[in-house]
Amino acid sequence: MDDRKSNVSRPTNPHKQKVGAGDLRNMEMVATAEIESIGVNLTPPLSPLAYSLHDSFLPSHCAACFSPLPPDPPPPLHSLLYCSPSCSSSHSPLHRSSASHHLHLHLSQNPYDGQTSDLRVALLLLLQIKRHQPIKQYDRICGLMSNRRQLLMSNHDVEFSTRIKNGAKAMAAATMMRDGVPDSNLSGEYMLEEAVLCVVVTNAVEVQDSVGRSVGISLYDISFSWINHSCSPNACYLFLPPESHGGGQRFLISPASSNGCQPIAFSSNSEFLTGSPEILGGWRIVVRSIKPIKKGEQVTIAYTDLLQPTESRQSDLWSKYRFTCCCNRCIAVPPIQIDQRLQEFCASNGRSLNEVGIEKVTEYINDAIDDYLSSNDAESCCKKLENLLLNGFDYKQNLIIRLHPQHHLSLNAYTTLASAYKIRSIDENILHNLKMKRFSVAYSLLLAVLTHHLFLSESCLIASVSNFWIGAGESVLNLARDLKSDCDSEFPSFKCTKCGLIDVFEANFDDDQNPKWVLDVSNEFVNCIIDIMPKVWKFLVHGNGYLEVVKDPIEFIKNVGGREWDLKEIMEGYEGQERVELSWVGVHCLLYGGILMNICGGPDSHLSRYVRGVVYGGDGKG
Ligand SMILES: C[S@@+](CC[C@H](N)C(=O)[O-])C[C@H]1O[C@@H](n2cnc3c(N)ncnc32)[C@H](O)[C@@H]1O
Incomplete structure (x- = not known):
C-alpha cells in the first residue's frame, strides 16, 4: 500500500462555487426487503457497460482488467496494452470498433482539457446504443440520466460546458476517421455525442486497482446508476475482479420514482442496456448495506467525500453533477x-x-x-x-x-x-529517519483516532475510518519492524490475551453484522489499546513541537504518561518491551481496521487482502 503523496489533496474552497438549482431527482432504488444487518450484498456483482483506464495509467496497466503490467518493454504510443491474450481478445475488438483509437489524432490538434477516459467510455456506450436502437430523446439514454441541460448550461460554468462540447466533437471526429469520412465534414452540433458524454459524467464511477489507486472509470447499467446520493448513505459499493460471478445472489433493491410518478417501465428490455460479462469483462460492482435499511426505504450511496463539511460537499456535488443535496444531514438545523x-x-x-x-x-x-x-x-x-x-x-x-x-x-x-x-524519513542519517518516521506514524494515528470519534456518531464513515486504522496499523508495524534488532524474536503476535480481536477478524471474513456488534468490537478495541497507547504516543511524539502539546478530547492522547524516552537509548539498545508495545498497537489498529473493511469493502477488497496478508503472510487468502 503506497500512502505517500497519493493521499494528499489540496482542500477545495467551499465558497468558490455557488449552489443553487432545484432537485433533479427522478429515479431511485429502494430496498425490497428489511435489511437488518450491515455488510449485506444488495446486488449480485454487476458487469459494466463500458470502462476505461485514465490517461496516466494507459502505459502501465492492462486496458481490459486494469492490472499493473511489468515495467518493460516500453509501451507503444497511443495504443492500449494488455496483460494477456485473453484480455486483448476480449477488449481490443470493441475498442477498435468504438473508434477510440482515433481519438488522439483529433486531440493532438485540438487539445482536450479533460480525461480522455470519459471520451473512450462514451464512445463504447455510443457503439452499443447504435447497435441496439435509435435514440429518441437525449435526457435519458438506455434509462441512464444524462443531466445534459444542467451540465451544459453555460452560464453555470463555461469551462465545463465547453469541455463537454469539445469532447463531443472529438468523439465525432474519431468516428468519422473510423468510417473513412474526411474530417472537413466536421461541423455543427453533436447532440448525441454530447448527451452520451453527459451520461458518462453523471453516472460513471472511479475504479481502483489492487493497491487502491483510482486508475480508471466504469459505467454500469440502471441497477447501479439509479442509486442516488446521500451525505449519510445507507449503502456503499465495492469492486470485484472481472472474473467474479453472481453465484446465485439476488437483488435486494428495485427501481422506484422519487417524485410520485410511475417508475420508468422496464417493459421493453431493449431500451435498457445491461452489462455483459461475456462481451466486455471489466470490474464488477456490488452494492452493500452499511446501515440497517427498512423495506421500501431508498438505498443511497456517497458520490463525494463524506469527511467534508456541508458546504464543501454541496460545492463538490454541484461542480460535478449540478445538484443540491437535500439529505437529512445537509438540511439538519443545527x-x-x-x-x-x-x-x-x-x-x-x-x-x-x-x-x-x-x-x-x-x-x-x-x-x-x-x-x-x-x-x-x-x-x-x-x-x-x-x-x-x-x-x-x-x-x-x-x-x-x-x-x-x-x-x-x-x-x-x-x-x-x-x-x-x-x-x-528517506535520508542517510538513521536517527533523523527514525524521528521523521515517528512523526509520520503519530500523524496517521492521530487521523485514525479523530475520525474514529466522528465514525461513532455517523456510521457511514466506516470506509474512511477503516482506511485510516489500516494505514495507521501498517505504519506503526513498519516502525516497530525498523526497531527490531537481530536478537529479537519474531513478531508481531496477533493473539492478544486481553481482547478477542483476532478471533473476530477470523470469524467475520464475509458475514454481515448488526450495528450493535460493530459498536461492541469498537469498544473492545479501544479498551484494549487505551493502556498501552499513552506510552507509545509519548515515544512517537517526542521532539515534535506540535504533537507534544496536542490537547484533544481523546482519552488516550490526553493521558500521555510514562517515563521519558530517549532516542539514543532506543537506537542503541532497544529493550524489546517498548517495541512490543508499539507492535501491539499496530496489530490492534490493523485488525480493527480490517474488521471494518471486511464489512464495508468485502473480503476481496485490496485493503482486506492486505490485512490478511500481514496477519497470515502470503497472498492474504488465509
Ligand atoms: C447516477 S444518477 C442517479 C439516478 C437518477 N436519479 C436518475 O433518475 O437516473 C445521478 C443524478 O441523480 C440526481 N441525484 C442523485 N442524488 C441526488 C440527491 N441527493 N439530490 C438531488 N439529485 C440527486 C442528480 O441529478 C445526479 O446527477
Whole structure:
C-alpha cells in the first residue's frame, strides 16, 4: 500500500462555487426487503457497460482488467496494452470498433482539457446504443440520466460546458476517421455525442486497482446508476475482479420514482442496456448495506467525500453533477455533530469571523501542500502546517484563528503531514529517519483516532475510518519492524490475551453484522489499546513541537504518561518491551481496521487482502 503523496489533496474552497438549482431527482432504488444487518450484498456483482483506464495509467496497466503490467518493454504510443491474450481478445475488438483509437489524432490538434477516459467510455456506450436502437430523446439514454441541460448550461460554468462540447466533437471526429469520412465534414452540433458524454459524467464511477489507486472509470447499467446520493448513505459499493460471478445472489433493491410518478417501465428490455460479462469483462460492482435499511426505504450511496463539511460537499456535488443535496444531514438545523466538528474553529478574544477568514486559512494550507506536492519541499510544508496547527492562523492584527483538531482542514493537514514526514524519513542519517518516521506514524494515528470519534456518531464513515486504522496499523508495524534488532524474536503476535480481536477478524471474513456488534468490537478495541497507547504516543511524539502539546478530547492522547524516552537509548539498545508495545498497537489498529473493511469493502477488497496478508503472510487468502 503506497500512502505517500497519493493521499494528499489540496482542500477545495467551499465558497468558490455557488449552489443553487432545484432537485433533479427522478429515479431511485429502494430496498425490497428489511435489511437488518450491515455488510449485506444488495446486488449480485454487476458487469459494466463500458470502462476505461485514465490517461496516466494507459502505459502501465492492462486496458481490459486494469492490472499493473511489468515495467518493460516500453509501451507503444497511443495504443492500449494488455496483460494477456485473453484480455486483448476480449477488449481490443470493441475498442477498435468504438473508434477510440482515433481519438488522439483529433486531440493532438485540438487539445482536450479533460480525461480522455470519459471520451473512450462514451464512445463504447455510443457503439452499443447504435447497435441496439435509435435514440429518441437525449435526457435519458438506455434509462441512464444524462443531466445534459444542467451540465451544459453555460452560464453555470463555461469551462465545463465547453469541455463537454469539445469532447463531443472529438468523439465525432474519431468516428468519422473510423468510417473513412474526411474530417472537413466536421461541423455543427453533436447532440448525441454530447448527451452520451453527459451520461458518462453523471453516472460513471472511479475504479481502483489492487493497491487502491483510482486508475480508471466504469459505467454500469440502471441497477447501479439509479442509486442516488446521500451525505449519510445507507449503502456503499465495492469492486470485484472481472472474473467474479453472481453465484446465485439476488437483488435486494428495485427501481422506484422519487417524485410520485410511475417508475420508468422496464417493459421493453431493449431500451435498457445491461452489462455483459461475456462481451466486455471489466470490474464488477456490488452494492452493500452499511446501515440497517427498512423495506421500501431508498438505498443511497456517497458520490463525494463524506469527511467534508456541508458546504464543501454541496460545492463538490454541484461542480460535478449540478445538484443540491437535500439529505437529512445537509438540511439538519443545527448541523449534526460531525458537521459541527468538521468546521469548528475559534477566533481569539471570541471575535466573530466572516467566511474570508477561513478562506485565508484554506489558502495558507494549499500553499503549504503545494510546497510538498509541486516543489518537493516536504520540510517547508511540515513547518507551515505545524505552525498553523500550533499557533493558529494570524488573520489580522490580534485576530488568531484556531482550528479544532477535527476540523476538516486539520484532518487534511494531518494526512499531508503523515505523508510528508514519511518522505522526509528517506535520508542517510538513521536517527533523523527514525524521528521523521515517528512523526509520520503519530500523524496517521492521530487521523485514525479523530475520525474514529466522528465514525461513532455517523456510521457511514466506516470506509474512511477503516482506511485510516489500516494505514495507521501498517505504519506503526513498519516502525516497530525498523526497531527490531537481530536478537529479537519474531513478531508481531496477533493473539492478544486481553481482547478477542483476532478471533473476530477470523470469524467475520464475509458475514454481515448488526450495528450493535460493530459498536461492541469498537469498544473492545479501544479498551484494549487505551493502556498501552499513552506510552507509545509519548515515544512517537517526542521532539515534535506540535504533537507534544496536542490537547484533544481523546482519552488516550490526553493521558500521555510514562517515563521519558530517549532516542539514543532506543537506537542503541532497544529493550524489546517498548517495541512490543508499539507492535501491539499496530496489530490492534490493523485488525480493527480490517474488521471494518471486511464489512464495508468485502473480503476481496485490496485493503482486506492486505490485512490478511500481514496477519497470515502470503497472498492474504488465509
Ligand atoms: C447516477 S444518477 C442517479 C439516478 C437518477 N436519479 C436518475 O433518475 O437516473 C445521478 C443524478 O441523480 C440526481 N441525484 C442523485 N442524488 C441526488 C440527491 N441527493 N439530490 C438531488 N439529485 C440527486 C442528480 O441529478 C445526479 O446527477
